Amino acid sequence: MVAKQHKFLLEESELPTRWYNIVPDLPSAPPPPLHPGTLQPVGPDDLAPLFPMELIAQEVTGDSYVDIPDEVLDVYRLWRPSPLYRAHRLEEALGTPARIYYKYEGVSPAGSHKPNTAVPQAYYNARSGVRTLTTETGAGQWGTALAFACAQYGLECKVWQVGASYDGKPYRRSVMETFGASVVRSPSELTETGRKMLAEDPEHPGSLGIAISEAVEVAAQDDATHYALGSVLNHVLLHQTVIGEEALLQLAKAGDVPDLIVGCTGGGSNFAGLAFPFLREKLAGRMDPLIRAVEPASCPSLTRGAYAYDYGDTAGFTPLLKMHTLGHDFVPDPIHAGGLRYHGMSPLISHVYELGLMEAMAVAQTECFDAAVTFARSEGIVPAPEPTHALAACIREALACKASGEEKVILTALCGHGHFDMAAYDAYLGGRLVDEAVSDERFADPLTRLPQVGG
Amino acid sequence: MVAKQHKFLLEESELPTRWYNIVPDLPSAPPPPLHPGTLQPVGPDDLAPLFPMELIAQEVTGDSYVDIPDEVLDVYRLWRPSPLYRAHRLEEALGTPARIYYKYEGVSPAGSHKPNTAVPQAYYNARSGVRTLTTETGAGQWGTALAFACAQYGLECKVWQVGASYDGKPYRRSVMETFGASVVRSPSELTETGRKMLAEDPEHPGSLGIAISEAVEVAAQDDATHYALGSVLNHVLLHQTVIGEEALLQLAKAGDVPDLIVGCTGGGSNFAGLAFPFLREKLAGRMDPLIRAVEPASCPSLTRGAYAYDYGDTAGFTPLLKMHTLGHDFVPDPIHAGGLRYHGMSPLISHVYELGLMEAMAVAQTECFDAAVTFARSEGIVPAPEPTHALAACIREALACKASGEEKVILTALCGHGHFDMAAYDAYLGGRLVDEAVSDERFADPLTRLPQVGG
Numbered sequence: 013m014v015a016k017q018h019k020f021l022l023e024e025s026e027l028p029t030r031w032y033n034i035v036p037d038l039p040s041a042p043p044p045p046l047h048p049g050t051l052q053p054v055g056p057d058d059l060a061p062l063f064p065m066e067l068i069a070q071e072v073t074g075d076s077y078v079d080i081p082d083e084v085l086d087v088y089r090l091w092r093p094s095p096l097y098r099a100h101r102l103e104e105a106l107g108t109p110a111r112i113y114y115k116y117e118g119v120s121p122a123g124s125h126k127p128n129t130a131v132p133q134a135y136y137n138a139r140s141g142v143r144t145l146t147t148e149t150g151a152g153q154w155g156t157a158l159a160f161a162c163a164q165y166g167l168e169c170k171v172w173q174v175g176a177s178y179d180g181k182p183y184r185r186s187v188m189e190t191f192g193a194s195v196v197r198s199p200s201e202l203t204e205t206g207r208k209m210l211a212e213d214p215e216h217p218g219s220l221g222i223a224i225s226e227a228v229e230v231a232a233q234d235d236a237t238h239y240a241l242g243s244v245l246n247h248v249l250l251h252q253t254v255i256g257e258e259a260l261l262q263l264a265k266a267g268d269v270p271d272l273i274v275g276c277t278g279g280g281s282n283f284a285g286l287a288f289p290f291l292r293e294k295l296a297g298r299m300d301p302l303i304r305a306v307e308p309a310s311c312p313s314l315t316r317g318a319y320a321y322d323y324g325d326t327a328g329f330t331p332l333l334k335m336h337t338l339g340h341d342f343v344p345d346p347i348h349a350g351g352l353r354y355h356g357m358s359p360l361i362s363h364v365y366e367l368g369l370m371e372a373m374a375v376a377q378t379e380c381f382d383a384a385v386t387f388a389r390s391e392g393i394v395p396a397p398e399p400t401h402a403l404a405a406c407i408r409e410a411l412a413c414k415a416s417g418e419e420k421v422i423l424t425a426l427c428g429h430g431h432f433d434m435a436a437y438d439a440y441l442g443g444r445l446v447d448e449a450v451s452d453e454r455f456a457d458p459l460t461r462l463p464q465v466g467g
Numbered sequence: 468m469v470a471k472q473h474k475f476l477l478e479e480s481e482l483p484t485r486w487y488n489i490v491p492d493l494p495s496a497p498p499p500p501l502h503p504g505t506l507q508p509v510g511p512d513d514l515a516p517l518f519p520m521e522l523i524a525q526e527v528t529g530d531s532y533v534d535i536p537d538e539v540l541d542v543y544r545l546w547r548p549s550p551l552y553r554a555h556r557l558e559e560a561l562g563t564p565a566r567i568y569y570k571y572e573g574v575s576p577a578g579s580h581k582p583n584t585a586v587p588q589a590y591y592n593a594r595s596g597v598r599t600l601t602t603e604t605g606a607g608q609w610g611t612a613l614a615f616a617c618a619q620y621g622l623e624c625k626v627w628q629v630g631a632s633y634d635g636k637p638y639r640r641s642v643m644e645t646f647g648a649s650v651v652r653s654p655s656e657l658t659e660t661g662r663k664m665l666a667e668d669p670e671h672p673g674s675l676g677i678a679i680s681e682a683v684e685v686a687a688q689d690d691a692t693h694y695a696l697g698s699v700l701n702h703v704l705l706h707q708t709v710i711g712e713e714a715l716l717q718l719a720k721a722g723d724v725p726d727l728i729v730g731c732t733g734g735g736s737n738f739a740g741l742a743f744p745f746l747r748e749k750l751a752g753r754m755d756p757l758i759r760a761v762e763p764a765s766c767p768s769l770t771r772g773a774y775a776y777d778y779g780d781t782a783g784f785t786p787l788l789k790m791h792t793l794g795h796d797f798v799p800d801p802i803h804a805g806g807l808r809y810h811g812m813s814p815l816i817s818h819v820y821e822l823g824l825m826e827a828m829a830v831a832q833t834e835c836f837d838a839a840v841t842f843a844r845s846e847g848i849v850p851a852p853e854p855t856h857a858l859a860a861c862i863r864e865a866l867a868c869k870a871s872g873e874e875k876v877i878l879t880a881l882c883g884h885g886h887f888d889m890a891a892y893d894a895y896l897g898g899r900l901v902d903e904a905v906s907d908e909r910f911a912d913p914l915t916r917l918p919q920v921g922g
Contacts, residue, residue, distance in 0.1 A: 015537075018544045021476050082470075089473045090556070090847045101545070101619075119574070121847030123886070163844045164556075183889035189896045190843050190889075388645050389618045392545045392576030431578070431886035434638035434645075441644050 124428030126157030148223030151350030152184030159193035175218030221326025243279025252285025310448035348436035579883030581612030603678030606805030607639030609697035614648035630673030676781025698734025707740025765903035803891030
């Protein structure tokens with residue numbers, strides 16, 4: 013028997029030392045965010061109450077690369093470079109001639125890709141004199157990542173956890189507290205927004221929109237307190253490009269060139285982190301992979317949303333972002349992939365999609381969990397519900413290759429493990445998981461519900 | 468800033484291809500297991516109803532090394548070699564001049580060291596024509612490992628999960644089911660043992676002893692069904708030596724030689740897996756580390772037990788094992804480190820301890836969780852409750868080095884992550900964790916409660 017290599021590892025000395033910014037390599041720049049009052053492009057001063065200047069500069073930089081600070085690299089090295097796996101045993105289970113690779117981010121302290129941006133965000137905030145970071149968390153991945161990151165630089169971390177999640181996922185709270193964060197049920201008595209909601213309903217289950225509003229409200233009141241966001245924004249996508257830069261090196265070590273790159277999209281940061289460095293290579297003519305985003309059927313912002321200016325949050329506090337959106341008041345079905353339940357899509361990914369540089373598809377959740385169980389039994393990793401969307405798309409493609417005999421090279425992002433999401437597997441294995449509602453009425457023209465922006 | 472290397476990785480080509488058997492290197496052989504009826508040493512035929520001949524041969528082999536089959540190596544490569552970490556950030560948090568390394572087994576499919584033996588046990592059983600493996604699980608680590616292993620070789624896997632654990636840890640059951648096992652609450656209607664217990668109490672909370680009896684009862688009735696055990700026995704310890712063999716290579720790459728090796732002990736397989744290859748080096752005069760076992764104060768078989776022949780299970784179905792024991796009817800306090808709540812200690816480790824080749828200490832659980840939180844915040848990994856005992860001992864030693872100025876090299880086994888044990892962290896962080904009862908009465912002379920064995 014010839015030994016099959018499963019893992020393609022990098023030494024710590026091969027960890028990327030720069031983040032990659034795709035904007036200057038695109039044929040045109042993405043439309044700017046607009047101030048919701050003036051409808052003019054937002055400037056650094058508009059963002060300064062929430063973010064440190066170094067992150068604001070990264071948000072708008074025209075440079076192709078941004079150096080990663082040594083103090084960030086030192087923390088990245090706790091788990092990075094992350095492994096690239098060849099899914100030999102999955103391929104055998106499917107009987108496909110396709111070669112499937114997955115880049116696994118579940119080795120991080122939070123069990124997902126989120127610390128890739130939480131760590132630099134905490135670092136730049138600490139360096140600018142901030143003492144406390146606030147944020148919201150729904151599924152819990154982002155709150156866990158920021159809790160860990162704040163512990164590295166001596167920052168206090170306050171997390172507003174959506175009430176229903178706080179009540180139903182007490183162990184996610186325990187992880188955040190283990191990393192030193194204080195976790196508050198949202199809506200809370202600590203903010204005007206929260207008090208208003210609690211006055212309406214003392215047992216209000218909360219929502220991500222409300223939790224964002226609470227975290228932003230507290231951050232805006234105090235110069236030593238800032239806010240941190242885990243997806244959507246340019247600087248977040250920038251930080252995640254370490255994923256793709258490593259995968260480029262690892263796939264070269266494996267001696268393969270990708271025909272297809274597949275990632276799941278919610279806000280888009282995991283997808284962009286893997287895909288953008290490969291898109292750079294594609295734009296430069298050095299390879300020609302198809303790049304495919306996979307979104308949940310319940311929340312298909314790319315495949316069924318409008319491309320228009322909309323708010324990033326439900327309450328309408330944020331700048332207006334030009335993006336694919338189902339409308340900021342859209343409430344997705346309560347699927348188990350909580351990290352993908354976002355009404356919009358990162359403006360940068362939306363722009364890349366409009367440029368025709370990538371494609372998108374939507375998958376319903378039972379197909380995702382079918383894929384997850386097949387994957388777990390062959391590869392030994394129980395995936396988070398979010399990347400099961402990408403796995404389902406990989407398996408579709410691998411079975412198409414089985415039918416056609418094509419030996420395609422497929423690369424996907426396994427952005428996290430599902431150890432804190434076993435309730436979803438329990439529902440699936442117990443036959444209680446149902447697919448989302450995907451009627452046309454469900455996604456009726458969001459343009460009628462969008463803010464009016466001229467031009 | 469000089470980059471500090473955190474991870475010492477091995478290529479898959481550096482994975483050990485042999486397991487190490489310490490027995491021929493010891494000054495004397497351990498006393499044999501005795502048949503409970505005849506009080507004569509058990510022979511292969513006595514064990515054949517439960518185990519395949521290749522495992523029985525490994526149980527009694529006098530060879531120093533046993534080749535690892537290619538089909539086992541191919542599954543090991545899904546996660547092995549596992550990483551060795553230098554705990555730079557923990558050292559900084561403690562302000563110690565000690566150099567702390569930890570070998571991390573939480574990267575495995577089950578999140579612990581257990582698959583190292585579950586995989587070969589499933590392989591040898593499948594090769595001998597067995598179709599089904601039965602086992603018990605308390606905390607859930609072993610059941611998860613065997614469920615995964617059985618999926619690799621097409622075996623059916625039936626797990627009796629202790630009732631209290633089945634009711635209180637539904638997500639552990641979900642993981643086992645995701646890997647394809649069928650999980651039964653113990654006591655069950657499926658066995659005579661179980662029916663008898665349920666007749667006494669229809670809501671019987673079960674115990675590990677009852678679950679073992681049920682799994683053994685079912686395995687003994689059918690030639691195509693065998694039983695698998697996750698610790699204590701020689702062949703289990705043998706399989707775990709891949710941990711120490713890898714760590715030897717990795718520590719050499721780091722340029723260090725250990726002064727102290729620390730591991731937690733329940734049945735002893737994780738401890739032996741790390742320590743025995745280093746003990747080989749010590750016996751050969753190539754290094755001279757202190758080797759230290761750390762057990763819970765609630766279940767101190769090495770430090771407060773008798774060294775005598777006793778049953779391996781509560782019901783008294785197993786051969787008599789010469790081991791350190793608190794008595795087979797001893798019921799430990801319900802501490803959170805469920806994997807360490809075993810009344811006895813592996814006979815091979817007990818023998819090594821009697822030979823004076825290692826030392827032992829006991830630690831209470833609040834000190835363990837203090838250590839766990841310090842570790843999680845600095846190193847980014849939330850440990851399982853079991854290895855927190857070793858971490859507590861490491862931190863004691865590191866602080867002693869801080870006081871003395873010694874630059875000791877400490878190596879420990881971080882045998883698993885705590886993602887399915889967050890209830891324990893929740894209790895600790897909420898101030899509800901209490902230390903165990905450790906009065907002398909608690910561990911009154913077990914000799915009076917042991918089976919009578921002459922000689």
